[in-house]
Amino acid sequence: MKRLFxxxxxxxxxxxxxxxxxxxxxxxAAAATSTTVAAPAAAVASEAGAAAATPAPVANKGDNAWVxxxxxxxxxxSIPGLALFYGGxxxxxxxxxxxxxxxxxxxxxxxxxxxxxxxxxxTEGGGFFGVFDKLFLKGVTVDSVAAxxxxxxxxxxxxxxxxxxxxxxxxxxxxxxxxxxxxxxxxILVFMVLWFSLSYVPMAxxxxxxxxxxxxxxxxxxxxxxxxxxxxFQKGALDFAGGTVVHINAAIAGLIGxxxxxxxxxxGRESMAPHSLTFTMIGASLLWFGWFGFNAxxxxxxxxxxxxxxVNTWVATACAAMSWMLAEWMLKGKPSMLGAxxxxxxxxxxxxxxxxxxxxxxxxxxxxxxxxICLWGVNGLKRLLGADDSLDVFGVHGVGGILGAILTGVxxxxxxxxxxxxxxxxxxxxxxxxTAQLISQLWGVGTVIVWSGIVSLVAFKLVDxxxxxxxxxxxxxxxxxxxxxxxxxxxx
Numbered sequence: 001m002k003r004l005f006x007x008x009x010x011x012x013x014x015x016x017x018x019x020x021x022x023x024x025x026x027x028x029a030a031a032a033t034s035t036t037v038a039a040p041a042a043a044v045a046s047e048a049g050a051a052a053a054t055p056a057p058v059a060n061k062g063d064n065a066w067v068x069x070x071x072x073x074x075x076x077x078s079i080p081g082l083a084l085f086y087g088g089x090x091x092x093x094x095x096x097x098x099x100x101x102x103x104x105x106x107x108x109x110x111x112x113x114x115x116x117x118x119x120x121x122x123t124e125g126g127g128f129f130g131v132f133d134k135l136f137l138k139g140v141t142v143d144s145v146a147a148x149x150x151x152x153x154x155x156x157x158x159x160x161x162x163x164x165x166x167x168x169x170x171x172x173x174x175x176x177x178x179x180x181x182x183x184x185x186x187x188i189l190v191f192m193v194l195w196f197s198l199s200y201v202p203m204a205x206x207x208x209x210x211x212x213x214x215x216x217x218x219x220x221x222x223x224x225x226x227x228x229x230x231x232x233f234q235k236g237a238l239d240f241a242g243g244t245v246v247h248i249n250a251a252i253a254g255l256i257g258x259x260x261x262x263x264x265x266x267x268g269r270e271s272m273a274p275h276s277l278t279f280t281m282i283g284a285s286l287l288w289f290g291w292f293g294f295n296a297x298x299x300x301x302x303x304x305x306x307x308x309x310x311v312n313t314w315v316a317t318a319c320a321a322m323s324w325m326l327a328e329w330m331l332k333g334k335p336s337m338l339g340a341x342x343x344x345x346x347x348x349x350x351x352x353x354x355x356x357x358x359x360x361x362x363x364x365x366x367x368x369x370x371x372x373i374c375l376w377g378v379n380g381l382k383r384l385l386g387a388d389d390s391l392d393v394f395g396v397h398g399v400g401g402i403l404g405a406i407l408t409g410v411x412x413x414x415x416x417x418x419x420x421x422x423x424x425x426x427x428x429x430x431x432x433x434x435t436a437q438l439i440s441q442l443w444g445v446g447t448v449i450v451w452s453g454i455v456s457l458v459a460f461k462l463v464d465x466x467x468x469x470x471x472x473x474x475x476x477x478x479x480x481x482x483x484x485x486x487x488x489x490x491x492x
Contacts, residue, residue, distance in 0.1 A: 070297020320347025
């Protein structure tokens with residue numbers, strides 16, 4: 001327990017103070033390519049007369065098609081992509097349990113998202129939560145629209161609902177890899193309900209909720225609109241597709257879970273090698289494929305900005321796969337399939353917050369650094385932390401997410417090929433202050449570490465007291481496939 005609090009204190013130390021960046025909002029210079037921050041289309045001109053005179057915007061069929069396709073790609077990332085990636089990494093006696101945990105977590109969170117998650121994340125409320133006005137998607141119809149990052153451009157709100165819901169589902173699925181092979185199935189599901197409600201939803205609101213670009217008609221209206229945005233959006237934190245909301249958030253929860261639940265029986269003494277790197281490679285490839293929807297879809301428009309995010313996702317991932325493999329080759333004498341696949345995922349994670357903000361050279365730098373630094377994360381840092389993070393959720397998603405979030409502040413600089421930060425009042429890219437932006441990025445990183453850490457610790461402790469987190473020793477030795485589910489992944 002002392003180690004647990006020490007880890008939380010160390011990670012939380014990155015939170016620092018910064019001024020908000022007023023009317024400057026994240027977007028690309030040319031084509032409204034920004035973070036997945038989007039709000040329901042409540043963004044209107046401040047003057048009622050002007051609003052009445054302007055025809056209501058209609059969703060573009062091409063943008064709708066792109067967002068719906070991207071949502072399907074993100075769903076593919078979870079099932080079967082993440083499930084196969086994780087399943088191949090565990091021992092054969094636990095393959096089915098991991099598939100089950102990811103599959104059912106995806107289903108559970110999908111239901112919770114439409115019941116209350118979307119409403120609390122993407123309605124105007126406070127800086128940390130929205131309100132319950134859209135419970136069960138009340139008022140969300142085939143005619144309702146959501147804002148994008150271009151003035152006067154919208155998409156169907158239902159398309160936005162499923163796109164963001166897919167993000168929520170895969171985030172919760174990521175967590176299970178940290179304590180695979182030893183946790184009770186019922187305990188995992190109850191934890192997911194608590195963590196989704198108290199960590200994912202508020203983080204999504206803090207980072208991605210804003211009034212939409214149409215609210216920024218002048219300086220006064222822009223200032224008023226900014227005050228209704230999420231806490232970290234007001235701080236100026238840039239997160240194109242989920243470096244903080246998804247990856248760091250899930251990684252901290254996984255690390256806390258690994259510490260609270262404890263190490264696997266035989267950890268460090270018995271072989272716990274992956275049982276099928278074939279499945280892991282297939283899963284990593286599906287993740288890479290689906291990630292184009294994850295990142296490029298976050299532009300919310302079928303635009304040049306979406307194309308930029310797609311190219312960056314492609315090249316950063318390739319760079320990370322190569323850098324991890326080459327570093328491992330030099331250190332261990334042989335390149336491994338596991339290393340190449342892990343490097344690819346590290347690159348995907350690191351480019352996520354930056355995908356629509358950086359140029360191609362920035363993406364290459366982020367990818368190369370991610371491969372090497374995340375390799376250290378799953379080896380050196382893992383030994384320092386002393387936790388049995390079964391599938392290296394923190395080493396890849398935590399370290400990669402933190403790296404990508406910070407480097408976004410560097411490579412978003414237009415002088416380094418980035419898009420800068422768009423000023424919707426002036427309708428142009430604003431002057432870029434790298435120091436101020438880095439402070440804003442640290443605000444995002446520090447907030448998610450502390451928030452997710454506290455929520456996760458409390459949630460795990462509550463579940464442990466009521467249900468118990470860990471299966472009995474004899475069940476763990478036999479394997480969770482049979483003992484928890486009465487089935488086996490293989491019949492030889």
